Amino acid sequence: MNEITQRKTVLIPYEIIVGASEGDIEAIRLVLDHFTGYIITLSTRILFDEFGNPHVCVDEDLRHRIEAKLVSKLLLFNAS
Template structure:
């Protein structure tokens, strides 16, 4: 049985592409768990214990790149004429 994944709406993506700050924040919030998971890194303390933490610098860089991609994104719709 396939899992059904939620996706951001077309309206939200379109609004974010137009520079709507609220829409961009909603998109970033939608992808935040995935971004955080991608940014997990091991951290060692002075006793050699390992902790898995989110690398906030890397997360910020990914969020910045995502914002740039959202603003540069274009939807190309081809309409067939008969």
């Protein structure tokens, strides 16, 4: 078995999702924390310096935009 098939998916508990959709700040923070690794992966960019050397960095503006979009969709989510 390879490493990917052995990894278990950890789901966010339903109560946390309901709380986040109702505007509970702590629940929203837990959801953001859950997706932090994925958001950072999505917002990682390769930039080149003046000598053409590549540097991997996180585009903070893009990271904040993705987080804001996630929060806005959480608040629109109807969990009932």
